[in-house]
Amino acid sequence: MADDDEINLDEGGAGSAPEKKRGIGGLLSGLLKWIIIGLAAIIVIVVVVVVTVKITSKNSTQVTAIPTSEEYVSGQREIYDWYTSLGIIQTTTCDDPPATVRVDVALAYKKDDKATSTEITQRTVELKAFLRRYFSGKTAAELRNTNNEDALENEIKNGINDKILSSSRIRDVVFQQKDVIEQN
Structure with a gap:
């Protein structure tokens, strides 16, 4: 029996690979x-x-906040106060023969801005003279062209802000009336 306990190398005893x-x-x-x-x-x-x-x-x-204009925050355009007391400005154009121009200009400024309102009132004479000179330097064709109206209003706004007003700014210019009358 001791022989049976011996390891048989021929039959895959201890020397063989373990089974998977x-x-x-x-x-x-x-x-x-x-x-x-x-x-x-x-x-x-x-x-x-x-x-x-x-x-x-x-x-x-x-970035905690993106700066935006007041105009875009509310999704609406800013509401303005309008200065309409300039009256009708009448002058002639630089054409030969000259045409007559009659305009009624309204100036917009920030709502409830008393300083701008006061300065515009104080400079009414200068504003009328500026507008008269401005329209005298234009031709009838330039003034009659409706596609050119926004550019004219923008030029007037920039001219008034740069040359006449000192401590305040107007925001917009609108023609309430604009007549160009050519003489035959």
Whole structure:
């Protein structure tokens, strides 16, 4: 019996390779191993992304407010007060023969701005003279063209703000009446 306890090398005893695991146990352990590796990879990736985002957000300046114009905040145009007391300005154009121009100009300024209203009232004579000179320097064709009206109003607004008003600004100019009368 002692001989039976001996290891038989010819029949695949201790010297032979161990048998591979077979069945559900082997498949389950292999699948579990790959699931753990996948979860570990996902955790490492998430940690790296979170740390990177925190580091980059600390070093960059955040924009807390975007400056916007009052006109765009409410989605509507600003409401103005209008100065309409200039009356009708009548002059002739620089054409040969000259045409007669009659305009009634309204000036817009910020609502409830008493300083601008006062300055416009004090400079009424200068405003009328400026408008008379402005229209005298234009041709009848320039003044009659309706597509040119916005450019004319903008030139007048800039001229008044730059040359006449000192402490205040007008916001808009509108022609309440604009007649160009050519002589035959």
